[in-house]
Amino acid sequence: MAGRSAPGASLVDRALDVLGAFEPEHRVLRLADLAARSGLTPSTTLRIVRRLQTRGFVARRADGSYVVGRRTWDLGLLAPVQTDLRDVAAPFLQDLQAATRATVHLAQRDGDRVLYLDRLQGSASVPVVSRVGGRLPLHTTGVGKVLLAHAPADVVAHVLAGLDRVTPYSITSPALLQRQLAQVRREGFASTSGEMDVGNASVAVPVRGADGQVVAALGLVVATLGRDRQRLVAALTVAAAGIGRALRADLRLPG
Numbered sequence: 001m002a003g004r005s006a007p008g009a010s011l012v013d014r015a016l017d018v019l020g021a022f023e024p025e026h027r028v029l030r031l032a033d034l035a036a037r038s039g040l041t042p043s044t045t046l047r048i049v050r051r052l053q054t055r056g057f058v059a060r061r062a063d064g065s066y067v068v069g070r071r072t073w074d075l076g077l078l079a080p081v082q083t084d085l086r087d088v089a090a091p092f093l094q095d096l097q098a099a100t101r102a103t104v105h106l107a108q109r110d111g112d113r114v115l116y117l118d119r120l121q122g123s124a125s126v127p128v129v130s131r132v133g134g135r136l137p138l139h140t141t142g143v144g145k146v147l148l149a150h151a152p153a154d155v156v157a158h159v160l161a162g163l164d165r166v167t168p169y170s171i172t173s174p175a176l177l178q179r180q181l182a183q184v185r186r187e188g189f190a191s192t193s194g195e196m197d198v199g200n201a202s203v204a205v206p207v208r209g210a211d212g213q214v215v216a217a218l219g220l221v222v223a224t225l226g227r228d229r230q231r232l233v234a235a236l237t238v239a240a241a242g243i244g245r246a247l248r249a250d251l252r253l254p255g
Helices: 011-020 031-038 042-054 070-076 080-100 142-149 153-160 174-187 226-252
Strands: 058-060 066-068 103-110 113-120 135-137 190-193 201-208 214-222
Touching: 011 031, 011 042, 031 042, 042 058, 080 103, 080 113, 080 214, 080 226, 103 142, 103 201, 113 142, 142 153, 142 174, 142 190, 142 201, 142 214, 153 174, 201 226, 214 226
Parallel strands: none
Antiparallel strands: 058 066, 103 113, 103 214, 113 135, 190 201, 201 214
């Protein structure tokens, strides 16, 4: 939940609390919800929301509820790590999508969620709930498992303590997930089958930066993996290595 404004908080603090009320599980909020989640009175919340709406940071829907505005989204895309990584990775994602005809994902970890930086839709009719800028559970997605496998111990412990069942096939056993994460680190890729969407499978590999640390995950979503698993892993590995080399080269450029 969003932080609650302290007495005497500035207008900037209060505006940030209102924006912070929006979360992946709370994308559409009514004025009363915004007030409750930001710790402000309804009248103060209304004044702030009207200012934010005027500047495009929130948008009011026909039913009177509010959503994040386009201006907030545009600013988010300017975050240096996300923007630079997306730009560097773009040609590799395009080549990967052309070679596999699958939906391609580029993602990073954002706390205990996976944040989708980019997505190229595949040609096959496969259910995909991801969207650019969206966040999904780490334990139910291929890219999420890769990122979780290389996350700090406290993040892993937090995720293991609350494994939600998104589909009947979601992993909810901490012991089983721990074994899978160890396998990801050992074999270099993660896979899922119906764990986020019944009717699709995914496979993903890590993208490593200049220091060898995992900075992102690159994944594919298909109907089933089957005999294509190794072929897809090979294609992902080549693309991820290319992104890593491009990131290292980009860091060496004078600026």
